[in-house]
Amino acid sequence: MKNRSLGKLAVPVGVIGIIVMMVVPLPTLLLDMLIALNITGALLILLVSMFVQKPLDFSVFPALLLVMTLFRLALNISATRLVLRDGDAGKVIHAFGSFVVGGNLIIGLVIFLILIIVQIVVVTKGAERVAEVGARFTLDAMPGKQMAIDADLNAGLIDEEEAKKRRADVAAEADFYGAMDGGSKFVKGDAIAAIIITVINLVGGFGVGMLQQGMSPGDAMNHYSLLSVGDGLVSQIPALLLSVATGLITTRSATSGDMGSSVTQQLGQNKLALRIAGGAALGLCVVPGLPKIPFLVVGAVALIVAQRMKDPEPEPDVAMAEVDMPAPDSPDQLMGEMRVDPLELALSPDLVDLVDADGGDLLDRVRALRRKMALELGIVMPPVRTRDDLDLPLSSYAIRISGVDAGSGQAPPGTVLAIGDGLQALPGRAGVEPVFGLAGKWVPAEMHYQAELSGATVVDRASVIITHLAEVVRGNASRLLGREDVRALTEMVKRTHPVVVEELTPSLLSLGQIQRVLQALLDEGVPIRDLVRIFEALSLRAKLSADHDGLVEAARAALGPAIAAQYASGGRLAVVTLEPMLEQGLLESLRPSDSGVFMAIDGMRAEAVVSEANRLVEAAEQQGITPVMACSPQLRLPLMRLLRAGSGRVQVLSYTEISGSTAQIETMGVVNGAYAGAA
Template identity: 75%
Template sequence: MRAQKLSQYVVPVGVIMIIIMMVVPLPPLLLDLLIALNITFALLVLLVSMYVKRPLDFSVFPSLLLVATLFRLALNISATRLVLLDGFAGKVIDAFGHFVVGGSLVVGLVIFLILIVIQFLVITKGAERVAEVGARFTLDAMPGKQMAIDADLNAGLIDEAEARRRRGEVAAEADFYGAMDGASKFVKGDAIAAIVITIVNLVGGFIIGMVQKGMAPGDAVNHYSLLSVGDGLVSQIPALLMSVATGLIVTRSATEGDLGGTVAGQLGAHKRALQIGGAAVLALCLIPGLPKLPFILVGGLVLGVASRLKAPAAEVTEEAGPTEPTPAEVTEALITEMRVDPLELALAPDLIDLVDTGDLLDRVRALRRKVALELGIVMPPVRTRDDLDLPLSSYAVRISGVDAGSGHAPPGTVLAIGEGLGNLPGRAGTEPVFGLAGKWIPAELSYQAELSGATVVDRASVVITHLAEVVRANASRLLGREDVRALTEMVKRTHPVVVEELTPALLSHGQIQKVLQSLLEEGVAIRDLVRIFEALSLRAKVSTDHDGLVEAARGALGPAIANAQADNGVLSVLTLDPQLEQIMLESVRPVESGAFLALDANTAEAVVASTTRLAEAAEQQGHTPVLACSPPLRAPLYRLLRSGGRNQIVLSYPELAGAPARIETMGVVNGVYAGIA
């Protein structure tokens, strides 16, 4: 813990000390120590850049490059101060000025200029260009990478945590290459500053030597020039190391390994190339006038290395023949192909642009959140794929491999809904959810269609709206046993007593699933699981009859169920004739699959026909009525109407009692005739 706290202060304190170095004179001994530290630091950065597996593993490199450049410039300023004031800047600079360049001013200047050219024109210029292109390509590729992550998430290949991690990597990669594009300018500026500082040292030392120290011109030039060149070499060696490290970082590809291992592995994978290269080097010995020994040694070494390498994988495979997959691999592949996706969106080949260039996947993700907040279930991941068997411009929504809805969305068009579209080109179409007539017109004519009073809907909106309707209509089929377990665990985290009392002591997950599916089948949201579980716990202590459990849950949700059917605070209701209701109550027969009405065929048909006529008459007046009845009759009456082709919402009297809306009676259902109230 102490080491971690100390590390938090090292860099800030170091940067402050670097600034102080530019102002406060340093003794020669301390300058020697800091020069050695500078060279060591640059060498360590170079080695680390070779051993990192990915550039992002050394993401702090741009900041280190700035600090190292600042440190090196501070050393140059300190050395210049000592050279001009004392004519001596420490033993390290003196050694570089005399021993390394042999005490020759010309040799020192030549070596210094060569280092500057190598660093500035070769390494720095190339690294700067690679960093600029890398930053541009990384930013251009970000949308595609984000879409690929969203596609994997929506297909269920990865979870939300993995998707966040990948998005973080994409953003970090863009930030890194953008930072490297700017950091490479530091190296370029450092090389220019080194030239300027060396020229200043040469001119300033010559003037100080002659004017202040009374030295002869030759002695002044020789003494101060060697120190200036020594200072330049001392600063350019770590600068060159940092430039090489910059080039290595920005030129690394996406290989999972360090530089040395990658180079050895990839060169060693081409044994034949090494053999040909070694033989070519040996052949150079045949040229008259060339020395034989160097080429024999190098060529023999290359051939020796090639002889110790294993045969490339491609050659081994070619000699051994194609390898057959193992039974385990075949079984795993078959199991993967057999797996049926709970929810699938199949697109014709010409509709793939909705995924590649559109925002379809973003809308699917938004739909999952909307369904969760609306119905209280976690919509399964939507596997979006192309299907060559589909007709062009069509799509299909499938639940457990079975088509649950289909439609058309021709490329380059939008759906215009309304009248007055006869003068616009296109082909007739239908809005898949509400069945509204429209026309698929070219996208560039959207403005003209809107001027004519039509509603214009883009293709992605049509597909998503259709998908949402299919999900709502089949929510009960999409709620699996594993989903129920996950929802139960969610409730347990906040209300552990409720869950522990209910399951597994009273009801199993399977029984809870059937209750929740029945609620969803009638359009009842199951978001309030705490209230549902509490009601089930009380009812299960008396009986585990399925209809009874469902009615108990509906009773707990009664106000919410009734309020969801209200329109502007008014709940339109159809009621049953009292005599008919009594007859129906006496005909209720409980069975294992749920209670039903044992009515004669004529009465059952009359009830369905009467309900249909009353509901349609109310709908013509702008109301969507619900049918009210006593609790024991609600479930079997709903089944009767549904079997007769009427998807009528049926509520019990207790559910209406808690409704905050005003109740308005729209009619009375009679088994013989229909009477409008």
């Protein structure tokens, strides 16, 4: 705790100390120590920038760059004060100046100017440009990365926590490169300031030496030029180190290790390249006039290193094992070919790259979709058999349930689906989003950034297929729930609530009857995750009657709050009701049959009820509200069948189901008997 508090206060105290340094004179000994700290700190930052795995691991770098730049400028100001006031700026500056100048003022100034030019023109300018482009590309790529995260979340590949983490990483990456774009300007400005400060020291020192110290022009020039060059060097060497660190951070690409390991691995991964380079160096030895020893040594070292390198491990040969294959007309082979898969994804031959182990992630997404459907609907989605189908047109796929096509679409190789307006300028072919029917265009994958900049939503091929597959599974969940699945679900409930299962089956209901109830719930979009509550309701109802419709309504009543919550939005549940006289008339028209209860009303009256219900629902949807129809429990199922036959758009809930909801009820309209009778 003490170390944490100390680290928390170190930076604020340091920044305040830097500001004080610009105003308060420093003794030469303290200045020497701070100069040594500046050089060591810059070297440490350079080494850290080389050893980090990725730029975001050193996310504090832009702020640290500003602090180090201020620290260096404060040292320049303090040194300038001592040079002009005392003619002495400490032993470090004097030593640097003596070593570089070496008794020749012109050579010292030339070396100093070369360091400045290298820093400004080469390192700083390049790092500034890379940071600018990196910031621009990172910001442009943000929508696409967010869409990819949302697609993985919707497909069930990641959970909500992982999605939040990835979104935070995307935002942090954009902030980092934006900060680096501005931070590189600090280094450039610092280099320009160093030139100005050095000129001020030279001119000011020459004037002070002659006018105040009584030195001769030659002595004043030699003395103060030595100190000025030394001051410039002790500030520019750390500045050069930070400029190199800035360039390294901004030019790091998607490597998995530190820079040293990556450089060694990637440069040395090809023996042939090293042999050619070594042979070329040895070949230069025969050029007349060139020294032989340097090229001979370098070429020999390259050839020795190439010889000692290990050859890359060859790809393992997949040998076809000699196994006894069954005869084509054997019973086992024929039964295997006769079997119909409950869920199948057929791909045209040019789409098999989506399931390749080297780059396709479609199979991983399919596996994740099974988990998502289990958590959403409460069923164990059967394994998806993915195979190629030569009968399909190129760039197409088909989703089949029990061998029957349930959906199909397009996914051209090398493209992404751009959905939105303003795509006329982009190349590609027209396409349709298969779930919602939105118009779009399949554009080349390398142009997804341009599509995003035009305001379109860009979705990759695998996400299109997985989204379509998920929608097909939701719409056909009842067909995918087999008897074995019901048995497995019952055994799962029995492990935690044995009494509930023992009371229900087989004494009251068979597995087949339970399966029909669960399928009916799934047909109406009701998840069956809460099997304990469903089984308890079925037990109570089955003691009175095993009528299928009654069992379904009993299960729905038990799940009433959860069903109503599906259609509530913002704490409000929008409903369309029946006029009391009309509802009473419909109740009196109920008649039992072998296929369930139905309403014995004339066609004109039924058509009028359906038309007015659809009209009220459409009016509410235009306001952005999706209402449900509310009626008495006895009328719910036959009314739902009537409305489903008419349009299939209106969901029907009973008063019992709505009464258990905590949402506020908002009436969107009433279907009245007069309108229906007039019709």
